[in-house]
Amino acid sequence: MAELANAGAKPILGITPLFIDVCIPKVRRAYSVATRKINPRINMSNEHDDTNKEDPKIARFPSAQERAQAAHVRIAPAPANDGVAASQRKGGGSEPILNLPAGIKFLSLALLLCMGLRYVLADETLYDIYMHFGFVPAYYTGAMTPDWRAALAPVTHMFLHGGWLHLGVNIGMLMAFGSALEKSIGIKRAAIIYFVSGIIGAGLHTLVMPADQAPLIGASGGISGLFGGMLILMFRSGLLGGEGYKRLAFLIAVWIGISLLFGYTGMPGAEGKIAWTSHIGGFIAGLAIYPLIVRERVVLE
Numbered sequence: 001m002a003e004l005a006n007a008g009a010k011p012i013l014g015i016t017p018l019f020i021d022v023c024i025p026k027v028r029r030a031y032s033v034a035t036r037k038i039n040p041r042i043n044m045s046n047e048h049d050d051t052n053k054e055d056p057k058i059a060r061f062p063s064a065q066e067r068a069q070a071a072h073v074r075i076a077p078a079p080a081n082d083g084v085a086a087s088q089r090k091g092g093g094s095e096p097i098l099n100l101p102a103g104i105k106f107l108s109l110a111l112l113l114c115m116g117l118r119y120v121l122a123d124e125t126l127y128d129i130y131m132h133f134g135f136v137p138a139y140y141t142g143a144m145t146p147d148w149r150a151a152l153a154p155v156t157h158m159f160l161h162g163g164w165l166h167l168g169v170n171i172g173m174l175m176a177f178g179s180a181l182e183k184s185i186g187i188k189r190a191a192i193i194y195f196v197s198g199i200i201g202a203g204l205h206t207l208v209m210p211a212d213q214a215p216l217i218g219a220s221g222g223i224s225g226l227f228g229g230m231l232i233l234m235f236r237s238g239l240l241g242g243e244g245y246k247r248l249a250f251l252i253a254v255w256i257g258i259s260l261l262f263g264y265t266g267m268p269g270a271e272g273k274i275a276w277t278s279h280i281g282g283f284i285a286g287l288a289i290y291p292l293i294v295r296e297r298v299v300l301e
Helices: 002-038 064-071 082-090 102-119 123-133 153-159 164-185 187-208 220-236 244-265 276-293
Strands: none
Touching (some): 102 153, 153 187, 164 220, 244 276
């Protein structure tokens, strides 16, 4: 069978050069002529045909040299995800699960570290810290004699918490409200709203309970101020809908109502009473401070 195959292949191989030399040029030329007759605007030129090469009305096929140059041009594919590609260019790795801004991240870590002191300090030391670095209204109304630490308590009380549930709820709200606000207005202005709101919340607590000797602790006043600032930012951005004023008033009333409810009933599992005065005072402060320090139009990020 092998011999028959080789013998049969010889006539075909003998005809092949003639077919290539004679038939193919005729077919190519016939196709070129026929095409010109059908559509005279097409020029079936190649690298050896420069006829009407500069005529803009004639579509010219690229030459072999032009095709070879085009073969070396490669366009890099666009990245599937610009954010991931950017993070990989900066140092590799994927996007973090919690993309927290710097201020919220460091504040959360500071609250956790302060909570960890409960496990390394003696009970007497912890009591002294809570009584003097917590905010005690009686120190500021003359009912109790204060010391130098009372000057720091309006700020330091925001770093102390009564338990892990108290701390967990506050950190969750801090990440929810504070992250978006800091990304939109910057760390400095967000910090102003947070700390000033916490101080004003403690001040309202003193006005309502001037002789109270129990320490006020927790970041709720400052976080309430961040939420108040977020509401104004959403209102200015048009995210509250066409009837923005009505929805803003409704959300303000809901927040105050929830604060009063938890203040009188308490939160399940929480240690001690809920300082509704600090919540409401800090919230109102955030509503008022945001328009004072953010004059330009800011887009919510």
